[in-house]
Every structure is written in structure tokens, then in C-alpha cells.
Amino acid sequence: MSKAMNKTIAPMPSTINAGHHHFSISHIFSNWRAYYDITKPKVVALLVLTALVGMSLSVPGGLPWQLLLPAMLGIALLSSAAAAINHIVDEKIDTVMGRTHNRPLPEGRISVTNAIIFATSIALLGFIILYALVNPLTALLTLGGLVGYSFVYTMYLKRATPQNITIGGLAGAIPPLLGWTAMTNEVAPNALLLVLIIFTWTPPHFWALAIHRKNDYAKVNIPMLPVTHGVSFTKTQILLYTVLLFVVCLLPYLVGMSNWLYLLGACSLNLIFIGYAWQLKFHAKEETAMATFKFSIVHLMLLFIILLFDHYWLPMG
Amino acid sequence: MAEHSKNTQTLRRLVLTSLLLAIVVIGLGAYTRLTHAGLGCPDWPTCYGLIDVPETSAQISTAEKAFPQRPVEPAKAWNEMIHRYFAGSLGLLIAVIALFSIKLRFSKSSKVRYPIFLPLCILCIVIFQAALGMWTVTLKLMPIVVMGHLLGGFTTLSLLFLLYLRIKGKGINAQGANLVNGQLKKYSNYALLGITILTTQIALGGWTSSNYAAMSCVELPICQGDWLSNLSFEQSFDLIPPAKESYEFGYLAHNERVTIHVTHRLGAIITGVFLAWLAIMVFLKARTHSIKNAAIVLMTLLVIQISLGVSNIWFSLPLKVAVAHNLVAACLMLSLITLAYKLRKNSEESLYE
Numbered sequence: 001m002s003k004a005m006n007k008t009i010a011p012m013p014s015t016i017n018a019g020h021h022h023f024s025i026s027h028i029f030s031n032w033r034a035y036y037d038i039t040k041p042k043v044v045a046l047l048v049l050t051a052l053v054g055m056s057l058s059v060p061g062g063l064p065w066q067l068l069l070p071a072m073l074g075i076a077l078l079s080s081a082a083a084a085i086n087h088i089v090d091e092k093i094d095t096v097m098g099r100t101h102n103r104p105l106p107e108g109r110i111s112v113t114n115a116i117i118f119a120t121s122i123a124l125l126g127f128i129i130l131y132a133l134v135n136p137l138t139a140l141l142t143l144g145g146l147v148g149y150s151f152v153y154t155m156y157l158k159r160a161t162p163q164n165i166t167i168g169g170l171a172g173a174i175p176p177l178l179g180w181t182a183m184t185n186e187v188a189p190n191a192l193l194l195v196l197i198i199f200t201w202t203p204p205h206f207w208a209l210a211i212h213r214k215n216d217y218a219k220v221n222i223p224m225l226p227v228t229h230g231v232s233f234t235k236t237q238i239l240l241y242t243v244l245l246f247v248v249c250l251l252p253y254l255v256g257m258s259n260w261l262y263l264l265g266a267c268s269l270n271l272i273f274i275g276y277a278w279q280l281k282f283h284a285k286e287e288t289a290m291a292t293f294k295f296s297i298v299h300l301m302l303l304f305i306i307l308l309f310d311h312y313w314l315p316m317g
Numbered sequence: 318m319a320e321h322s323k324n325t326q327t328l329r330r331l332v333l334t335s336l337l338l339a340i341v342v343i344g345l346g347a348y349t350r351l352t353h354a355g356l357g358c359p360d361w362p363t364c365y366g367l368i369d370v371p372e373t374s375a376q377i378s379t380a381e382k383a384f385p386q387r388p389v390e391p392a393k394a395w396n397e398m399i400h401r402y403f404a405g406s407l408g409l410l411i412a413v414i415a416l417f418s419i420k421l422r423f424s425k426s427s428k429v430r431y432p433i434f435l436p437l438c439i440l441c442i443v444i445f446q447a448a449l450g451m452w453t454v455t456l457k458l459m460p461i462v463v464m465g466h467l468l469g470g471f472t473t474l475s476l477l478f479l480l481y482l483r484i485k486g487k488g489i490n491a492q493g494a495n496l497v498n499g500q501l502k503k504y505s506n507y508a509l510l511g512i513t514i515l516t517t518q519i520a521l522g523g524w525t526s527s528n529y530a531a532m533s534c535v536e537l538p539i540c541q542g543d544w545l546s547n548l549s550f551e552q553s554f555d556l557i558p559p560a561k562e563s564y565e566f567g568y569l570a571h572n573e574r575v576t577i578h579v580t581h582r583l584g585a586i587i588t589g590v591f592l593a594w595l596a597i598m599v600f601l602k603a604r605t606h607s608i609k610n611a612a613i614v615l616m617t618l619l620v621i622q623i624s625l626g627v628s629n630i631w632f633s634l635p636l637k638v639a640v641a642h643n644l645v646a647a648c649l650m651l652s653l654i655t656l657a658y659k660l661r662k663n664s665e666e667s668l669y670e
């Protein structure tokens with residue numbers, strides 16, 4: 001019985017792997033979709049947006065394209081590489097989790113080796129672009145973000161503690177600082193303020209999704225907060241963090257970095273976010289967690305777009 | 318739980334009823350346009366000042382005194398008024414759906430998160446549709462208004478259908494895995510592209526009809542004679558026409574109408590090829606019956622729609638075929654929306670997952 005099964009199954013892996021053993025440019029072209037998917041393009045777009053806002057706010061007036069373009073490209077490439085490494089590290093748990101089993105790596109559309117070569121290449125390219133065309137400080141900080149996210153967060157924190165994303169969130173919060181240093185070549189306090197906003201935003205953003213996928217995470221023994229401390233406790237934390245986020249978002253106005261337009265936008269967005277968190281805690285329906293997660297993305301995107309508008313329409317002396 | 322499923326069922330039935338009614342209203346709208354009854358009533362919302370149609374000789378003579386520029390034609394006036402009453406009922410039904418959705422969304426007992434943005438959006442569109450309906454009359458069938466009224470009707474129908482799909486999908490598969498495999502993923506974007514192409518083609522069809530260009534080309538496959546040298550794009554697609562007493566029976570010159578008609582035919586070729594390719598590829602790559610069926614329905618409707626378009630030319634625009642060409646366009650859009658909905662991706666993506 002088992003022999004018969006082995007016979008029928010045995011040829012399968014070799015045929016799947018045959019196409020993936022050698023890494024070549026033509027393989028990337030024929031399989032570009034899979035390579036594109038493992039870079040988490042939507043997340044990278046949001047990261048680049050926050051970096052762009054960091055650049056814009058660092059200097060009054062227009063930005064020199066000679067810095068703008070390589071900085072955006074370099075940050076995008078290193079972020080994509082970081083996301084790809086996350087896919088590579090999580091390949092095994094993705095196979096088991098219901099929501100992620102059809103990702104490129106678990107589905108066998110690209111091999112782990114090819115993914116590693118791909119991630120290393122774009123990381124190297126991004127680093128060289130930043131180092132040569134922007135400045136070494138930005139290049140090193142961006143690389144630090146990649147290491148913090150791909151290695152410290154994905155390989156260690158994620159599997160070690162329920163506070164994983166609270167700490168690991170720092171890596172994903174760094175892009176505004178990268179944008180800022182790309183323009184000024186120094187770490188400014190106002191840039192850290194933008195980092196602080198994303199840092200505070202990350203836990204309520206991700207825990208909403210973690211609640212939605214609690215069973216998946218439990219199945220693969222990842223100690224996300226809803227798994228270790230329960231859904232109810234996580235919802236309280238989300239609500240408290242949205243209140244904290246409200247306060248943190250007032251800072252750019254209070255320190256005189258942004259004008260009343262930002263204040264208005266930030267207050268409205270944060271009140272809605274608190275509304276979602278309140279509903280999640282006290283009147284949760286079937287899809288409230290997912291809706292909260294989706295709103296959190298809209299929240300951050302709009303907040304940074306408003307920062308941008310505020311900066312150019314109502315510049316602070 | 319029982320109450321929640323009862324609410325869902327009520328909402329689903331309301332939406333289904335409004336969907337069927339919307340198809341009827343679209344059909345009646347096409348019928349009104351094609352029987353030249355758009356100005357059957359020269360005023361709005363009344364018809365010659367009445368809530369129905371003037372029919373007794375006394376009523377007709379009063380009506381013609383009040384509107385001397387437009388002699389009463391009861392048959393045309395009825396077409397227009399029946400369309401208005403059906404459209405009005407649809408508007409009221411949509412208002413009920415919107416109110417019911419608000420109630421369900423904010424009810425503490427309901428366990429499901431009912432859509433609220435979409436029903437309110439449909440309500441706004443249907444209110445704007447009423448305004449466009451008024452302007453078709455007051456602006457004397459200005460082409461852009463007539464085409465806008467057609468597109469507004471299609472938008473109402475499409476969004477009602479989307480609402481129906483979303484309510485039907487509630488509770489089912491909420492926790493389940495993604496049904497769409499990796500190979501099919503990219504067709505989700507192509508289906509959205511298909512919706513864009515089809516929308517453009519429907520708008521071109523509306524432009525052809527509202528400029529009375531349906532009979533400007535009487536030969537297959539593209540047009541008669543040396544059509545290529547007759548094309549003139551200068552005024553054919555001007556959205557704001559010069560001020561006229563009335564736009565009934567069109568105001569553009571023959572070669573401009575030929576241009577519009579030819580554009581719709583070329584659009585048909587592009588749309589036909591793209592949708593056929595999409596349906597075939599999805600059918601071949603799909604692993605589930607539900608997606609395969611959606612592809613078959615799309616292909617079938619596409620064949621019917623192209624045959625109807627050809628029949629319009631071959632038999633010189635018979636009324637039934639022309640109305641059917643409009644209705645099947647609506648069905649084609651709905652089947653494409655079904656396909657796009659079934660192929661949709663779970664797009665949630667986070668850095669920390």
C-alpha cells in the first residue's frame with residue numbers, strides 16, 4: 001500500500017522542482033507574478049509613501065529628483081527584499097495556515113533557493129543605490145530596518161513573545177526616518193515623531209488581523225497576543241492603543257511641525273479608529289476585526305497624505 | 318441566530334426584487350428611447366400637467382393648449398409615464414433597502430456586519446438618476462444626458478447586483494480558505510479590466526443610440542462604402558452640444574454619426590475578443606465548478622449579444638432586437654461582475670503576519 005503510494009507520488013516533486021533548480025532571468029520573466037507577490041507590493045507601497053512624507057517634511061519646498069528617485073527606489077527594493085525574506089522564513093507555517101497556503105512558496109511556484117537569490121539580489125541593489133546615490137547613513141539605517149524586520153522580528157520575536165509586534169513594529173515604522181535622512185543626512189527629532197506614530201499604530205493594526213486569524217496562529221504555535229492572552233484581552237489592548245495613538249498623533253501639531261489641516265484630519269481619523277476599536281471590544285460582529293484591520297490601513301495612508309497636503313498648502317514658518 | 322438569518326433573508330429578498338425591477342426599468346427605458354417616446358410628455362414629473370396621460374378629447378385639447386409645441390400622442394406618453402412609475406417604485410424600494418441596511422447595521426442584536434456604504438451609494442445614484450430623467454425631458458434629449466441616464470441605470474443595476482452577491486456571501490466562507498488558486502489570481506485583474514472595457518463599450522452604445530446613429534452604417538462588418546475616409550472625430554464626441562430647440566432624432570451630420578457607429582463596432586470587436594479570451598482562459602484554468610460556470614455564462618451571453626448586434630444591422634433595427642441588445646448588455650455586465658466577484662482576492666496583507 002505505502003509502496004504503491006510512494007510510486008505514484010515520487011515523480012511529482014522532481015517534475016515540480018525541475019523548473020526551479022536553476023535561477024535564470026528567463027525564469028523571473030515567465031514567473032514574474034510569483035516574484036512580485038512575495039514582495040508584498042501593497043505594504044511596500046505604503047512604506048514608500050511614509051518615506052516620501054518623511055522626505056517632504058524634512059525640507060521646505062520642492063525635493064531634488066536626484067535624491068528623491070534613488071531614495072524611493074532603494075527603500076522600495078530593500079523593503080521588498082525584507083518582505084521576500086519573511087515569505088521564505090514563513091514558508092513552512094504558511095503551508096499549514098489556511099489563509100496563506102496558496103502563496104508562491106508553499107504552492108511551489110518558486111523554490112526557496114530562487115527566492116533567496118532574488119531577495120539577496122534586490123537587497124544588494126537597493127543598498128548600493130542608497131549608499132552611492134543617496135548617503136551611507138540612509139543605506140545603513142535601511143539595511144538595519146531589513147535586519148530588524150526579517151531576522152529579529154520574523155525569525156526570533158514572532159516565535160518568542162506575544163509582544164512580538166510591539167517591539168518588531170519599530171522596523172516597519174522606520175521609513176519616514178529613512179526619507180528624512182535621505183534628504184538631510186541627519187537624524188532629526190521630528191522624523192522620530194513620525195516613526196513614533198507608525199510605531200504606536202502597529203499593534204492595533206496587526207492585532208485586529210491576529211484576532212481574525214487566531215486559529216491559524218494557534219495551529220502553527222505562533223504566540224500572537226490573541227493566542228496567548230485571549231481575544232478579549234487583545235481587544236482591550238487595541239482600544240487602549242488607539243487612544244494612545246490619538247494622543248501621539250497630536251504631537252506633530254503641538255510641536256509646530258504641522259498645521260490645523262493635519263490636526264483636523266488626524267482627529268477625525270483617530271476618532272473613527274477608536275470607534276472601530278470600541279465596536280470591536282463591545283459590539284463585535286462577525287467581520288468587525290477584519291473591518292478594523294482594513295480601516296487601519298486606510299487610516300495610516302490618509303494620515304500621511306494629509307501630512308503631505310498640510311505641509312505644502314499650509315507651510316509652517 | 319434565527320432572527321439574524323430572518324433579517325438576512327428579508328434583505329436578500331428586497332434586493333432581489335429591486336434587481337428584477339431594475340432590469341424591467343432598464344428595458345422600459347430602452348423601449349421608451351427606441352419608440353421615440355422620450356419627449357412623449359413635455360413636462361416633468363407630470364405628463365401635460367396630469368398624473369397619467371391625457372386621453373379624453375377634453376383633456377387632449379387642454380393639454381395641447383398648455384403645450385402647443387408638442388401635440389399629444391397617447392401611446393408615446395404612456396411609454397414615458399409607465400417608465401417613470403416603474404422607476405419611481407424602484408427608487409422607493411431602494412430607499413427602503415437603504416433604511417433597512419442602516420437599521421441592521423446599528424442593531425445590537427445582529428451578529429453580521431451588514432454593508433451600509435453600498436446601499437447608501439445606490440440610493441444617491443438613484444436620486445441622481447431621477448434628476449437625469451428630468452433633464453432628458455427639460456433639456457430635450459441632449460445626447461450626453463440620455464447616455465448618462467443609461468449609464469446611471471446600468472450602475473444602479475450593477476451595484477444592486479454587487480449588494481446581492483455580498484449579502485448572499487455573508488456567513489459562508491467567511492473563515493474558509495481562498496478558493497482561487499495561484500494560476501487564476503491574475504485573471505482577477507483582467508476581469509476588472511474587462512468591466513472597464515465593457516463599460517466603455519456600453520457608453521459608446523448609448524452614444525450611438527442617443528445620437529440616432531444606429532442606422533448610419535447598414536453593412537457588415539464595419540460600415541458601407543469608403544467609411545474610413547468619412548470618419549471625422551472633431552465633433553462626434555463633443556460632450557456638450559451646441560444649444561438646440563430639441564435634440565430628438567439627432568443633430569449631428571451623417572459622417573459624424575458614421576464615426577460614432579464605426580467606433581461602437583470597433584469597440585465591439587475589442588470587447589468581444591477580450592471577453593472571449595477571458596472566458597476561455599478562466600474556463601481552462603479554473604478548478605471549481607462555480608467559476609467554470611461563470612465563464613460559460615459569460616461566453617454564452619457574449620455570443621448572444623454579438624448576434625443581437627449583427628441582427629440590428631441585418632434586419633434594420635427591429636424594436637425587439639434593439640431592446641434585447643440593451644438588456645443583454647446589462648446581463649453581460651452582471652455576468653462579468655459575477656466572474657470578477659468569484660475571482661476576487663483576499664487582499665489583506667500586513668508586514669507582520
